[in-house]
Amino acid sequence: MTRYVMVADLRRCVGCQTCTAACKEGNNTPPGVQWRRVLDLESGTYPEVRRVFLPTGCQHCDHPPCLEVCPSTATRQRADGIVTIDEDLCIGCGYCLMACPYEARALTAAPAFAFGATPTAAEAARRPVGIGVASKCDFCVGRIDAGRARGLTPGRDPEATPLCVNSCISGALRFGDLDDPHGPVAALLAEHQWFRLHEDQRTGPGFYYLWDAAPP
Numbered sequence: 001m002t003r004y005v006m007v008a009d010l011r012r013c014v015g016c017q018t019c020t021a022a023c024k025e026g027n028n029t030p031p032g033v034q035w036r037r038v039l040d041l042e043s044g045t046y047p048e049v050r051r052v053f054l055p056t057g058c059q060h061c062d063h064p065p066c067l068e069v070c071p072s073t074a075t076r077q078r079a080d081g082i083v084t085i086d087e088d089l090c091i092g093c094g095y096c097l098m099a100c101p102y103e104a105r106a107l108t109a110a111p112a113f114a115f116g117a118t119p120t121a122a123e124a125a126r127r128p129v130g131i132g133v134a135s136k137c138d139f140c141v142g143r144i145d146a147g148r149a150r151g152l153t154p155g156r157d158p159e160a161t162p163l164c165v166n167s168c169i170s171g172a173l174r175f176g177d178l179d180d181p182h183g184p185v186a187a188l189l190a191e192h193q194w195f196r197l198h199e200d201q202r203t204g205p206g207f208y209y210l211w212d213a214a215p216p
Helices: 018-027 063-068 095-099 120-127 141-149 162-168 184-191
Strands: 004-009 037-045 048-056 075-077 084-087 173-177 192-195 206-212
Touching: 004 184, 018 037, 037 075, 048 120, 063 075, 063 095, 173 184, 184 192, 184 206
Parallel strands: 004 206
Antiparallel strands: 004 173, 037 048, 075 084, 192 206
C-alpha cells in the first residue's frame, strides 16, 4: 500500500512563509485564499516564552469529515490517502467547509485578482481557480501523478513532490510514503516524537509534526 503524508519539523520552521507563497503562486489561488498557511504561535510562560511556527492546511485525513458530508460526491479519497475535489461535481454548498476541523477549505464566490478586477499576465496564464466551488490543498496531486508516470518518487524527486516542500528554505517540510519503511518519512517518525492536530476528532490526519528526538 501507499499512504502519502507530510511531516513538519517545528524545530526547523522559521516562519518565512515561503511555502505559502510557493503554493499560492503555483496553484493561482485568489486573494485571501491560502491552502498552505503558517501560524505564528507562542509557547511557554513568561519569561520563558518562545515563538512556534506551525505549517498547516488540508490534513488528508484517513477519515475525512468533509467526505462524509459532501452531498454530490465531489470530495473523494484516493487509495494513496490524498483527498481531492472534483470541481465538475461540486455544487458549492459549503458543507465541507463547516465539517473540516482544520479550516482547510475555501469557497470563492466571485473572481478576484491581486490588483483589482483584471488579472495580471501571470494570473491569466495559469489555471483559474473554480468559482462557486470548494478548493483546498491536494498535495500537488498533478505533480505526483505526472512524476510517478515518469518513474519518479514523490518526496525524493522534486518534480514529483509538492511545491511547498520543494520551496522550504530550512528543510522543515518533508513528504513521502508512510508505508515505505526505507523512505525518509518513516525514518523521521521513528526517530522523533511527533503529534497530529485534533487527533481527538479521530480523523487520522496525514500531517505529522515533529517536536523532539525520540526517547532512548
